[in-house]
Amino acid sequence: MSRVSIKNIAQAIGVSNATVSLVMNGKEKEGRVSKEMADRIRKMAKEMNYEPNDLARGLRIGRSQTIGLIVADISNLFFSNLAFHIQEHAERFGYSVIITNTNENDLKMEKMTNVLKSRSVDGFIVVPTEHGQPYIEDLIERNIPVVLVDRNFPEIAASSVMVDNYNASVKALKSMMNQGCRNIGLVIYKSGLSHMTDRKRGYIDVLEEYGVYKPSLIKEINYSNITNDVEIAIESLWHSENNLDGIFFATISLSLLGIKYLMRLNADI
Amino acid sequence: MSRVSIKNIAQAIGVSNATVSLVMNGKEKEGRVSKEMADRIRKMAKEMNYEPNDLARGLRIGRSQTIGLIVADISNLFFSNLAFHIQEHAERFGYSVIITNTNENDLKMEKMTNVLKSRSVDGFIVVPTEHGQPYIEDLIERNIPVVLVDRNFPEIAASSVMVDNYNASVKALKSMMNQGCRNIGLVIYKSGLSHMTDRKRGYIDVLEEYGVYKPSLIKEINYSNITNDVEIAIESLWHSENNLDGIFFATISLSLLGIKYLMRLNADI
DNA sequence: ATAATTTGCTAAAACGTTTAATTGATTTAT
DNA sequence: ATAAATCAATTAAACGTTTTAGCAAATTAT
Numbered sequence: 349m350s351r352v353s354i355k356n357i358a359q360a361i362g363v364s365n366a367t368v369s370l371v372m373n374g375k376e377k378e379g380r381v382s383k384e385m386a387d388r389i390r391k392m393a394k395e396m397n398y399e400p401n402d403l404a405r406g407l408r409i410g411r412s413q414t415i416g417l418i419v420a421d422i423s424n425l426f427f428s429n430l431a432f433h434i435q436e437h438a439e440r441f442g443y444s445v446i447i448t449n450t451n452e453n454d455l456k457m458e459k460m461t462n463v464l465k466s467r468s469v470d471g472f473i474v475v476p477t478e479h480g481q482p483y484i485e486d487l488i489e490r491n492i493p494v495v496l497v498d499r500n501f502p503e504i505a506a507s508s509v510m511v512d513n514y515n516a517s518v519k520a521l522k523s524m525m526n527q528g529c530r531n532i533g534l535v536i537y538k539s540g541l542s543h544m545t546d547r548k549r550g551y552i553d554v555l556e557e558y559g560v561y562k563p564s565l566i567k568e569i570n571y572s573n574i575t576n577d578v579e580i581a582i583e584s585l586w587h588s589e590n591n592l593d594g595i596f597f598a599t600i601s602l603s604l605l606g607i608k609y610l611m612r613l614n615a616d617i
Numbered sequence: 618m619s620r621v622s623i624k625n626i627a628q629a630i631g632v633s634n635a636t637v638s639l640v641m642n643g644k645e646k647e648g649r650v651s652k653e654m655a656d657r658i659r660k661m662a663k664e665m666n667y668e669p670n671d672l673a674r675g676l677r678i679g680r681s682q683t684i685g686l687i688v689a690d691i692s693n694l695f696f697s698n699l700a701f702h703i704q705e706h707a708e709r710f711g712y713s714v715i716i717t718n719t720n721e722n723d724l725k726m727e728k729m730t731n732v733l734k735s736r737s738v739d740g741f742i743v744v745p746t747e748h749g750q751p752y753i754e755d756l757i758e759r760n761i762p763v764v765l766v767d768r769n770f771p772e773i774a775a776s777s778v779m780v781d782n783y784n785a786s787v788k789a790l791k792s793m794m795n796q797g798c799r800n801i802g803l804v805i806y807k808s809g810l811s812h813m814t815d816r817k818r819g820y821i822d823v824l825e826e827y828g829v830y831k832p833s834l835i836k837e838i839n840y841s842n843i844t845n846d847v848e849i850a851i852e853s854l855w856h857s858e859n860n861l862d863g864i865f866f867a868t869i870s871l872s873l874l875g876i877k878y879l880m881r882l883n884a885d886i
Numbered sequence: 887a888t889a890a891t892t893t894g895c896t897a898a899a900a901c902g903t904t905t906a907a908t909t910g911a912t913t914t915a916t
Numbered sequence: 917a918t919a920a921a922t923c924a925a926t927t928a929a930a931c932g933t934t935t936t937a938g939c940a941a942a943t944t945a946t
């Protein structure tokens with residue numbers, strides 16, 4: 349016993365598809381369906397457990413009432429919160445959200461945009477990967493709405509929603525300076541994406557303002573090899589002759605790892 | 618300039634829809650399309666930037682290659698990790714995942730199952746809400762595959778994947794007993810769902826085994842009023858004449874709140 | 887009493903696929 | 917030389933909607 353369709357209802361009641369469709373869409377006025385007929389149809393629909401088929405609907409009207417969300421890592425609290433709120437909001441407007449994951453992987457970003465394009469999502473919300481620019485450009489060319497989150501590509505004309513990474517970074521560093529730190533290391537992902545470069549710029553600007561900037565204090569981590577790279581970075585900062593008195597971690601994940609290695613070195617934190 | 622369809626490719630090359638479709642699905646053998654034609658079609662498809670329309674496809678074949686995931690709270694680490702792994706796995710089999718959220722709200726659970734049914738998802742993975750049983754039953758009646766996660770309804774014949782809450786609870790409590798605790802409070806959500814009742818059962822069984830069980834040590838929290846209820850629970854445990862020497866929190870969220878209030882009371886933790 | 891308008895509904899095409907049945911051309915077997 | 921089999925492609929229906937144009941009957945206006 350397969351799903352009940354508009355046609356089934358129409359037959360059961362002895363009326364045409366069109367009439368049922370109009371009623372189901374609340375267009376009984378425009379379609380001038382009589383009140384009694386509309387009621388009969390609604391009743392029958394409920395009785396038969398009718399569920400509209402959004403695939404057919406989407407095909408016909410060319411929209412899917414779906415938005416595609418591409419995040420870098422859904423298990424990261426920042427992104428899962430983001431996903432949560434986007435979903436809550438979208439739902440209020442009758443939209444569903446398909447959430448996908450790239451794991452900061454450019455190939456996956458390509459794949460995910462394709463999957464979502466195939467599904468005719470009406471728009472994209474994307475946390476782009478480092479070299480994801482071409483895929484975003486492709487969407488824009490196709491006139492598919494896109495908004496970038498957390499990171500953007502300055503050369504592209506896409507809306508974007510950003511945390512003010514630069515100022516957050518400046519603020520944090522100044523606070524450390526006020527606590528008397530002068531030799532502060534930076535542990536940051538190696539990335540050309542704005543959310544990272546902005547934080548780095550904030551760090552450098554503050555240290556230069558205080559005249560204590562040294563390039564050797566910056567350690568860049570490859571996303572693909574976090575554990576190792578962080579270990580090496582911490583060791584080298586610790587054993588350098590820089591007289592370290594503080595470390596600024598660019599992300600929470602880096603700081604967690606960093607603290608682990610610092611504890612192993614019996615640093616007091 | 619709208620999307621390129623199979624028909625466009627067919628016209629451009631002077632061949633029928635069917636031929637193109639066969640090639641795009643890798644059925645050139647079964648459909649006996651000549652190698653040269655297949656190549657020409659593939660080349661043209663790439664050139665024209667063809668993206669298949671999954672809505673049309675889904676409508677025709679009656680499947681959507683999509684699975685619907687309904688979790689209680691995507692911003693909860695346990696669930697977002699779950700979502701992450703389900704997605705990774707599904708993707709490998711060519712499935713997409715639509716993730717939705719109930720916030721432990723039964724009405725939302727109803728809504729979400731409807732949304733996903735309308736989208737013809739091929740199967741459901743659900744973390745059910747407390748009174749979500751009827752919606753699960755409805756799915757089963759309709760022969761839509763469902764698997765329950767984290768919580769199950771013993772009366773229903775659905776597959777489920779569970780954490781062994783009972784034994785985890787027993788283990789934790791025994792460990793506390795071994796550390797000498799005897800008057801241990803329980804802070805737990807008021808819920809009939811198995812993941813909670815199992816933990817409670819574990820708690821009671823261990824305390825009874827040691828002959829120290831007192832119903833007054835159990836404090837049940839309403840999910841809809843967490844902050845207040847936890848505060849009251851902690852206060853009442855703390856000021857009771859039970860000589861409290863330990864508290865077992867049933868979930869991480871409860872423990873975080875609990876610790877906050879305990880600190881306010883200057884407990885040492 | 888006739889014309890004009892409104893009411894209540896229907897017919898049929900379209901969206902982009904997939905697929906069973908068919909056809910005409912070539913090749914192979916007899 | 918004809919029958920049988922294989923090949924390469926086509927035709928057309930179907931999936932479940934939405935929507936435009938149209939039609940007959942009922943109502944209102946002249």
